[in-house]
Amino acid sequence: MFKATVYVTLRESVLDPQGNAVHESLHSLGYDEVGDVRIGKYMELEIQSDDQKAAEERVRDMCEKLLANTVIEDFRFDLTKLRRIGGE
Secondary structure, three states, X not given: OEEEEEEEEEXXXXXXXXXXXXXXXXXXXXXXXXXXXXXXXXXXXXXXXXXXXHHHHHHHHHHHHHHOOOOOEEEEEEEEEOOOHHHX
């Protein structure tokens, strides 16, 4: 079994109104050192597989079909093998 950590962000060429709003709010609160702000999505998925390559392919497929809008968003993911407790 694996844990996939998926990060989805708007492409650099796409305007991020939510990020701009957060940027302006941080500046109004006195955090003038903050530069550009981009907002994204974070997901954790448990993948039932013993084959890392197969798990990577499945997660990539999920991202391309559902988790990210690949027209305007980029995605990346990390895959971590989960240890089984009790020698199962």
